[in-house]
Amino acid sequence: MWTMVALLLDLASNGIVRAGPGTIFVYLLVMTQLTIFTVTLYLHRSQTHRSVDFHPALTHAFRFWSWLTTAMVTREWVAVHRMHHAHSDTEQDPHSPHVLGIGTLLFKGTELYAEACRSKELLTKYGRGTPDDWIERHVYTPHCNCGPTVLAIVDLALFGVGGMAIWAIQMMWIPFWAAGVVNGIGHWWGYRNFETADRSANLIPWAMWVGGEELHNNHHAFPSSAKFSMRRFEFDLGWLVIQMLAGLKLAHVKRVACADRKHPEYHAIKGPQHATLAPRVWAMTEYFRKVMLPAVRDETRRCGATPSPSLSLRLRRALADGGRWLTADDRVHLNAWIDARPCLRTLCEFRTQLAALMEQRDVDVGSDGLSRWAHAAEVSGIGSLQTFAASLLANTIATR
Numbered sequence: 001m002w003t004m005v006a007l008l009l010d011l012a013s014n015g016i017v018r019a020g021p022g023t024i025f026v027y028l029l030v031m032t033q034l035t036i037f038t039v040t041l042y043l044h045r046s047q048t049h050r051s052v053d054f055h056p057a058l059t060h061a062f063r064f065w066s067w068l069t070t071a072m073v074t075r076e077w078v079a080v081h082r083m084h085h086a087h088s089d090t091e092q093d094p095h096s097p098h099v100l101g102i103g104t105l106l107f108k109g110t111e112l113y114a115e116a117c118r119s120k121e122l123l124t125k126y127g128r129g130t131p132d133d134w135i136e137r138h139v140y141t142p143h144c145n146c147g148p149t150v151l152a153i154v155d156l157a158l159f160g161v162g163g164m165a166i167w168a169i170q171m172m173w174i175p176f177w178a179a180g181v182v183n184g185i186g187h188w189w190g191y192r193n194f195e196t197a198d199r200s201a202n203l204i205p206w207a208m209w210v211g212g213e214e215l216h217n218n219h220h221a222f223p224s225s226a227k228f229s230m231r232r233f234e235f236d237l238g239w240l241v242i243q244m245l246a247g248l249k250l251a252h253v254k255r256v257a258c259a260d261r262k263h264p265e266y267h268a269i270k271g272p273q274h275a276t277l278a279p280r281v282w283a284m285t286e287y288f289r290k291v292m293l294p295a296v297r298d299e300t301r302r303c304g305a306t307p308s309p310s311l312s313l314r315l316r317r318a319l320a321d322g323g324r325w326l327t328a329d330d331r332v333h334l335n336a337w338i339d340a341r342p343c344l345r346t347l348c349e350f351r352t353q354l355a356a357l358m359e360q361r362d363v364d365v366g367s368d369g370l371s372r373w374a375h376a377a378e379v380s381g382i383g384s385l386q387t388f389a390a391s392l393l394a395n396t397i398a399t400r
């Protein structure tokens with residue numbers, strides 16, 4: 001009798017495996033990384049954006065893992081994320097830190113997600129094409145919470161009562177890193193390679209623990225690309241795994257963005273395998289890089305000898321989007337700085353007109369508005385603007 005009690009007490013405190021801290025650490029690392037891969041490879045890149053297909057057996061393994069470790073339903077995740085892309089950083093975005101506050105995203109990201117999932121309209125409009133077989137209808141969707149319950153029992157059996165702490169970390173992993181950090185900080189802080197219409201940013205060039213999702217601005221620029229890294233110093237762990245799976249014939253990549261920024265046609269390559277930049281993103285990125293930034297640098301150099309209030313990096317960045325996201329005070333400051341510099345004011349006006357034109361669907365060189373804009377740029381007498389106008393026309397012709 002006492003032996004039995006002692007055995008049960010030992011099992012409760014140490015679990016079946018009697019793991020030490022090292023084993024627990026490795027277990028947590030492997031389990032959380034598998035969950036991250038399930039989210040970024042399966043839910044995000046494959047189901048939401050259709051940039052990669054997986055072997056049916058692997059697809060099902062992802063579905064099972066998602067059920068076991070996250071309780072997330074594929075259709076709901078896909079719908080919420082597609083809605084985010086369709087309305088990024090607007091009132092309709094289910095999780096914009098600029099609308100809801102960064103604190104809300106970091107600490108209540110899961111609640112925002114759950115609230116968005118309650119909208120039947122959202123699920124119908126954005127959740128198409130996700131699994132709808134027997135197991136989805138009878139197990140994964142109606143019993144989504146059973147997965148984490150099973151996982152809790154497994155952790156308890158393996159590690160004893162300490163397994164509950166391990167389980168809690170597993171349960172917090174995706175809500176914190178995906179719903180909080182990527183959805184929140186990924187639209188709040190970081191560097192931008194592309195002038196997308198939203199405020200997406202690359203957090204850092206590499207972050208193994210979020211599997212490539214840290215390159216969020218690249219992803220918003222090329223949503224249908226299976227690969228998120230674009231520059232030489234950026235590393236996408238998810239893409240590395242996709243390549244390995246493709247080598248094993250378990251993955252079929254459907255689209256990849258051309259990563260060579262110096263390639264003369266990196267934005268214009270067309271074909272089933274290439275994700276391309278939207279004309280608006282390409283035009284606004286090039287305009288900022290090749291027209292606005294050189295003009296600001298010239299201005300700074302010119303004023304170098306005389307005392308002149310220089311523009312903070314934040315306000316300089318704001319020239320990329322016309323100060324759209326600045327506070328009223330900052331916008332007044334920026335406008336005053338621009339108004340004192342006629343050449344820059346002209347360039348800002350051209351930028352505003354170009355942005356409005358590029359918002360229109362099917363904009364091409366044949367459109368009166370763009371032709372008029374290019375003509376005005378060519379006679380502006382500003383060298384960088386003239387060069388840009390010529391490349392814009394050439395690019396638009398090439399992509400028609």
Ligand SMILES: [Zn+2]
Nearest residue numbers: 084187200216
């Ligand atoms: Zn985003």
Ligand SMILES: [Zn+2]
Nearest residue numbers: 081085219223
């Ligand atoms: Zn996405």
